[in-house]
Amino acid sequence: ETGVTQSPTHLIKTRGQQVTLRCSSQSGHNTVSWYQQALGQGPQFIFQYYREEENGRGNFPPRFSGLQFPNYSSELNVNALELDDSALYLCASRGPGQGAYNEQFFGPGTRLTVL
Amino acid sequence: KNEVEQSPQNLTAQEGEFITINCSYSVGISALHWLQQHPGGGIVSLFMLSSGKKKHGRLIATINIQEKHSSLHITASHPRDSAVYICAVGNFNKFYFGSGTKLNVKP
Numbered sequence: 628e629t630g631v632t633q634s635p636t637h638l639i640k641t642r643g644q645q646v647t648l649r650c651s652s653q654s655g656h657n658t659v660s661w662y663q664q665a666l667g668q669g670p671q672f673i674f675q676y677y678r679e680e681e682n683g684r685g686n687f688p689p690r691f692s693g694l695q696f697p698n699y700s701s702e703l704n705v706n707a708l709e710l711d712d713s714a715l716y717l718c719a720s721r722g723p724g725q726g727a728y729n730e731q732f733f734g735p736g737t738r739l740t741v742l
Numbered sequence: 743k744n745e746v747e748q749s750p751q752n753l754t755a756q757e758g759e760f761i762t763i764n765c766s767y768s769v770g771i772s773a774l775h776w777l778q779q780h781p782g783g784g785i786v787s788l789f790m791l792s793s794g795k796k797k798h799g800r801l802i803a804t805i806n807i808q809e810k811h812s813s814l815h816i817t818a819s820h821p822r823d824s825a826v827y828i829c830a831v832g833n834f835n836k837f838y839f840g841s842g843t844k845l846n847v848k849p
Binding site: 660662664668669670671672675677682683684685715717719730731732733735736738 | 746775782783785787790828834837838839840841842
């Protein structure tokens with residue numbers, strides 16, 4: 628039990644739709660990162676938020692966006708869904724501080740299927 | 743070229759064997775993480791290293807910063823160790839992941 632929860636656990640959408648995935652971090656964890664994991668591959672870093680500001684981003688287009696809230700919850704929004712967006716989406720929190728020295732605690736993930 | 747390379751990709755061992763998984767990286771890092779992922783997706787952080795060596799039970803992780811290389815060792819492997827082991831490296835605001843090593847320990 629990592630103390631990080633995600634919702635929903637599974638989601639099916641169609642191409643062109645928009646989706647919002649949610650993550651609730653451990654209290655006191657100021658940094659949350661989001662990852663995309665396609666089947667059979669390692670996770671890919673989407674972006675990172677620290678104190679409600681995006682402060683790091685991987686190679687993902689702007690239709691992937693996020694929000695972080697003061698209550699340690701966060702969202703990943705994906706617009707104009709494509710078939711290749713089908714994946715497991717993981718959030719991970721760490722803190723305090725924003726460096727990479729702190730251990731990450733992963734949520735169980737949301738499995739998104741785009742038809 | 744991937745920033746993080748793991749080997750082997752797949753590993754089958756008999757219960758009790760000593761197992762080594764390797765990770766090489768090409769970027770500057772603040773810390774290296776070893777993660778365990780079971781079927782269904784849940785990821786657990788095993789180790790976070792910035793230098794030297796760490797040990798938790800039967801698991802040992804080492805890192806050589808100069809050579810940009812880390813190893814994860816499992817002593818006296820057990821079928822419950824069967825999982826995907828992922829190496830991830832982080833700097834200030836980015837993380838890079840290896841593609842994982844799928845370990846199957848047979849009784």
